[in-house]
Amino acid sequence: MGFRYKGYAGKYLDVDLDKGKVHIKDMEEEWALLYLGGTGISSKILWDRTGPETHPLSPDNILIVGTGPLTGSMFSPSGRFMFSGMSPQTGIWAESHSGGFFGPEMKYAGFDFIILNGRSPNPVYLYLNDGDAELKDASDMWGRETDTTTDMIREQHKDPSIETATIGPAGENGVLYGCIIVDYYRAAGRTGLGTVMGSKNVKAIAASGALGLEAHDMDAYLEANEEELAKVNDELWESSIASLRKYGTTDLVAMINEIGRLPTKNHWTGFYEDADDIGPEVIANKYRINQEACYGCGIGCKYVFRVKEGRFSRGPTGGPEYETLMAFGSNCLNNDIESIFHLGTRCDLLGMDTISAGKTIGFAMELWEKGIIDEEDTGGLDLSWGNVDAMIQLVEMIASREGFGELLSKGTRQAAKAIGNDAWKYAVHVKGLEASGQDPRAHQSVGLTYATNVRGADHLRSLSSLEELGYPEVINARFGKEKFEEISKITSPVHKGEVIKDIEDLYALVDSAVICKYGTMWPPIYYFDTFTNVIPPLTGMSQWGDPEFVRTAAERICHLRRAYNHRLGITREQETLPRRLLKEPMPTGPAKGGLPDLDYMLDEYYELRGCDKETGLPKKDKLRELGLEYVYHDLARRGMMQSY
Amino acid sequence: MDRKREAGIPKKKGSSILKKALAIDNSRCTGCRNCELACSVEHTQTFNPRRSRIQVLKKEKRDIIMPVVCLQCENPLCQEACPTGAIHRNEEEILTVNPNSCIGCGNCVNACIYGGIAIDPITLKAIKCDLCGGNPACVEACEYDAISVVTLDGDGLRERAQGVGDLAKKYGLVREEA
Ligand code: SF4
Ligand code: SF4
Numbered sequence: 001m002g003f004r005y006k007g008y009a010g011k012y013l014d015v016d017l018d019k020g021k022v023h024i025k026d027m028e029e030e031w032a033l034l035y036l037g038g039t040g041i042s043s044k045i046l047w048d049r050t051g052p053e054t055h056p057l058s059p060d061n062i063l064i065v066g067t068g069p070l071t072g073s074m075f076s077p078s079g080r081f082m083f084s085g086m087s088p089q090t091g092i093w094a095e096s097h098s099g100g101f102f103g104p105e106m107k108y109a110g111f112d113f114i115i116l117n118g119r120s121p122n123p124v125y126l127y128l129n130d131g132d133a134e135l136k137d138a139s140d141m142w143g144r145e146t147d148t149t150t151d152m153i154r155e156q157h158k159d160p161s162i163e164t165a166t167i168g169p170a171g172e173n174g175v176l177y178g179c180i181i182v183d184y185y186r187a188a189g190r191t192g193l194g195t196v197m198g199s200k201n202v203k204a205i206a207a208s209g210a211l212g213l214e215a216h217d218m219d220a221y222l223e224a225n226e227e228e229l230a231k232v233n234d235e236l237w238e239s240s241i242a243s244l245r246k247y248g249t250t251d252l253v254a255m256i257n258e259i260g261r262l263p264t265k266n267h268w269t270g271f272y273e274d275a276d277d278i279g280p281e282v283i284a285n286k287y288r289i290n291q292e293a294c295y296g297c298g299i300g301c302k303y304v305f306r307v308k309e310g311r312f313s314r315g316p317t318g319g320p321e322y323e324t325l326m327a328f329g330s331n332c333l334n335n336d337i338e339s340i341f342h343l344g345t346r347c348d349l350l351g352m353d354t355i356s357a358g359k360t361i362g363f364a365m366e367l368w369e370k371g372i373i374d375e376e377d378t379g380g381l382d383l384s385w386g387n388v389d390a391m392i393q394l395v396e397m398i399a400s401r402e403g404f405g406e407l408l409s410k411g412t413r414q415a416a417k418a419i420g421n422d423a424w425k426y427a428v429h430v431k432g433l434e435a436s437g438q439d440p441r442a443h444q445s446v447g448l449t450y451a452t453n454v455r456g457a458d459h460l461r462s463l464s465s466l467e468e469l470g471y472p473e474v475i476n477a478r479f480g481k482e483k484f485e486e487i488s489k490i491t492s493p494v495h496k497g498e499v500i501k502d503i504e505d506l507y508a509l510v511d512s513a514v515i516c517k518y519g520t521m522w523p524p525i526y527y528f529d530t531f532t533n534v535i536p537p538l539t540g541m542s543q544w545g546d547p548e549f550v551r552t553a554a555e556r557i558c559h560l561r562r563a564y565n566h567r568l569g570i571t572r573e574q575e576t577l578p579r580r581l582l583k584e585p586m587p588t589g590p591a592k593g594g595l596p597d598l599d600y601m602l603d604e605y606y607e608l609r610g611c612d613k614e615t616g617l618p619k620k621d622k623l624r625e626l627g628l629e630y631v632y633h634d635l636a637r638r639g640m641m642q643s644y
Numbered sequence: 645m646d647r648k649r650e651a652g653i654p655k656k657k658g659s660s661i662l663k664k665a666l667a668i669d670n671s672r673c674t675g676c677r678n679c680e681l682a683c684s685v686e687h688t689q690t691f692n693p694r695r696s697r698i699q700v701l702k703k704e705k706r707d708i709i710m711p712v713v714c715l716q717c718e719n720p721l722c723q724e725a726c727p728t729g730a731i732h733r734n735e736e737e738i739l740t741v742n743p744n745s746c747i748g749c750g751n752c753v754n755a756c757i758y759g760g761i762a763i764d765p766i767t768l769k770a771i772k773c774d775l776c777g778g779n780p781a782c783v784e785a786c787e788y789d790a791i792s793v794v795t796l797d798g799d800g801l802r803e804r805a806q807g808v809g810d811l812a813k814k815y816g817l818v819r820e821e822a
Contacts, residue, residue, distance in 0.1 A: 073691055074678065076678070210692065212692025212694070213691040291674050292674050296681055298676070298788075304707050315705065316704075316705070
C-alpha cells in the first residue's frame with residue numbers, strides 16, 4: 001500500500017478550479033526517481049502542461065506547489081518548499097522558494113505536490129487536512145493583507161497550528177511581481193507567482209496534518225543525517241554559522257559593500273558610503289529582539305525586530321533580509337533603516353516582492369534624476385534619491401496599481417518600454433526580472449549566473465560564494481589545486497563557466513530536495529555527496545546512492561528547465577546582461593573599473609553544459625544522455641534543434 | 645537506534661534516583677521544532693510533530709515561541725483528573741500514561757495548565773513526555789541548547805521555575821491583549 005518510496009507523502013493534488021473539484025492522485029514513481037522533487041518534478045509537470053501557447057495570467061497557466069523528500073524530514077534545514085509556473089513578469093520559467101513551516105505541514109497533511117489548474121469563478125482558498133482537500137470560500141478574505149488572511153484562516157478552523165501560504169492585494173490586483181507569503185514573514189518572493197495565484201482567484205492554501213512521514217530505513221537515515229549535521233558543526237564553518245545566527249543575512253550588507261558590489265543608486269555603483277546605517281550592527285544592537293529558525297533548521301538565520309517608537313513603530317516583525325535592505329536602502333540611496341523596515345513589512349503585508357519593488361522604485365528615481373520623467377508623470381511625487389515619503393507612497397500605489405504605481409507595477413522592463421527614450425538604459429534586469437543584490441562588475445561569475453539563470457537576473461540558481469568569500473579548501477576539493485589561483489580570483493572570468501555549471505547542478509538538487517541555500521551556497525557545506533548519503537536511506541531509491549546517477553539527475557533538471565525557456569524563445573541572445581552591468585565600468589569603490597567578460601564565460605559554460613555555443617540550445621547527444629529524448633523531439637519539431 | 649546518549653538518568657530499575665524533568669530556556673529557543681520531530685521519531689518511528697510529546701507554542705505576531713512539555717509536577721493535575729487512574733509514576737518516578745487504561749477522554753489535557761499532555765491523533769490515547777527513559781531525544785536534537793534535563797532539587801527546581809515563569813508571563817501576555 002502507498003507510494004513505493006518513503007520520505008514522500010505519496011499523493012499529489014490536481015485541482016480543477018474551473019469546476020471547483022480536487023483530484024487526489026498517486027505520486028508518479030518516475031517523477032521521484034528521475035526528478036527527485038521540488039524544482040525537478042515541477043520542470044517535468046510544467047513542460048508537459050504549459051508552453052508557448054500559454055499566457056501566464058490566463059487560466060491555462062498552472063501554479064505548482066512542490067515539496068521534496070527532505071521537506072519535513074528532520075534534515076537541517078528541512079522546512080523549504082517551492083512554487084512554480086510561468087512567470088507573468090518574465091513570461092518564462094518561474095520558481096520561487098520559501099522556508100517556514102508550510103512545506104512540512106503540507107506533507108504531513110498528505111500531499112507532495114499541488115497543481116492548480118484553471119480559474120475559480122469566486123475567491124477560494126484550498127484547505128488540506130489529513131489526506132483530504134477542499135476548496136473553501138474566501139470572499140471575505142479577498143482584498144485583505146497577508147497577516148489578516150492567515151489569522152482569518154486559523155480562526156475559521158479554530159486551529160492556530162494551521163500553516164498558510166497566502167497572497168495579498170498586490171497579487172490580486174495583478175502587480176506583476178506579487179508574491180506568496182508563508183505564515184507571516186516568509187516569502188516566495190520572486191517572479192510574480194503570487195499574481196498567478198491571484199489570477200486563479202485563489203487567496204490562500206492552508207494545511208494541517210497529522211499523517212506524518214516514514215523513512216525507508218529510519219536508523220540509517222538518522223545516522224546519515226547526523227553525519228551531515230556534523231559537517232555543519234565543523235570548526236571550518238564556525239565563524240560563518242556564528243555570523244548567520246547573530247546577524248542573519250544582514251551581515252551581507254557589510255561584507256558585500258567591502259568588496260564593492262552592493263548595488264547602490266540603481267546599480268550605478270557597488271559601494272555605498274552610508275552602508276553602516278543599514279547594516280548588521282545597527283540592526284543587531286538596536287532593533288533585533290529574537291532569533292528564529294525555519295523548520296528543523298540548526299542554522300537559524302532568521303530574526304525578529306521591533307521598532308519601539310516613532311513614525312515607524314510596530315510590534316514584533318520578521319526582519320528584512322539582505323536583499324530588502326539593499327533594494328530599499330543602498331539601491332535608492334536611503335540610509336533610514338526604520339523606513340526600510342517599514343517598506344519591507346508593507347511589501348510582505350501587501351504581498352509583493354521586495355527586490356522587484358525596490359529595484360523598480362530605484363529605476364524610477366534614476367529616470368527622475370536624468371529628467372526622463374518628471375512631476376507630470378509621477379502625479380506630483382518627488383522621486384529624488386532617498387525620498388522616503390515618496391517611496392512609502394509608491395509602495396502603496398504599486399500594490400493598488402494607482403496613478404504612477406500602475407506603471408511601476410509592471411516592473412522595469414515593461415515600464416521602460418512604456419516610457420521610451422533612454423529609459424531602457426537604466427532598467428537593470430535580465431529576461432524581465434530585476435537584478436538581485438549582486439554586481440558582475442565586482443564579481444565576474446555573477447555575470448554568468450545572471451545571464452544563464454532560468455528565471456532572470458537572480459542569484460539563487462547558481463551564485464558562487466567560493467571565490468567571493470574565499471573557501472580555498474572547497475575550491476581545491478571540488479576543482480583541483482591547479483585551478484585554485486584563477487578560480488579564487490573574483491575578478492577573473494577564467495574557469496567561471498565550470499564553477500557556475502557545477503553550482504547550478506548542485507542547486508538544482510538543493511531546490512529539488514528541497515533544502516536551503518544556507519549550508520549549500522554559504523557557507524558551502526553540503527555538496528553532491530550529501531544527496532548520495534541521505535536520499536537512499538530516506539526514500540529507498542538506491543540509485544541515488546550512485547554519484548553518477550545523482551550528477552546526471554542534476555543535469556537533467558537543469559536542461560529540462562533550460563529547454564522550457566528555449567521553447568519560449570530564449571537563446572544565447574537573451575542570455576545576456578543589462579547595459580549598465582555589461583558596458584559601464586564600475587565607477588567607484590573597491591571594484592572600480594570592473595566589467596564582466598561575459599562572452600568568455602558563456603562560451604565555457606555552454607561547452608560544459610553540452611550546448612551549442614552559437615545558440616545556447618542543447619545538443620542532441622546531451623539530451624539523449626540525460627534521458628530527455630522527449631525534449632529533443634519537441635524542440636526538433638519546432639525547428640529548434642540543429643543536427644550537430 | 646544508534647544515537648549518542650550521554651547525560652541523563654540511570655535507566656536500570658531500582659537504582660536510587662532523584663526526580664528529573666525537562667527545563668526550557670526560552671531565550672534560546674528559535675522555534676525550529678526540531679525537538680518535536682525528534683520526539684516523534686523516538687516514539688513513533690515517523691516524522692510527525694502532531695504525535696510529539698513536546699509541542700512548540702507559537703504566537704509569531706507577538707514573538708511568542710515556547711516549547712511546552714510535561715513538567716513532572718509534584719501534584720500532577722493530569723493524574724488527578726484522570727477517571728481511570730491511567731496516569732501513574734513509574735519505577736523511575738516519571739509520570740507515565742498506561743495506554744491500556746487510558747480511554748482517551750482528554751480530561752488530563754484539559755486539566756494540565758502547561759499543555760504538557762496531549763491526545764495522540766493516531767492511537768487516540770493520552771501521550772506525555774516520559775523523558776525517553778533517560779536521554780530525551782529532544783534535548784539531543786535541539787541545536788540551540790534550549791532544553792535540558794534537570795534534577796528536581798534546589799537548582800533544578802529553580803531552572804524549571806524559570807521556564808514556568810516565562811510560560812506564565814507569555815500566557816499572561818496573550819490574555820492581556822486578547
Ligand atoms: S529544538 Fe530547541 S530551538 Fe528548536 S523549537 Fe525545540 S527547543 Fe526551540
Ligand atoms: S502533564 Fe501537565 S499536569 Fe501532568 S505532570 Fe505534566 S505538567 Fe503537570
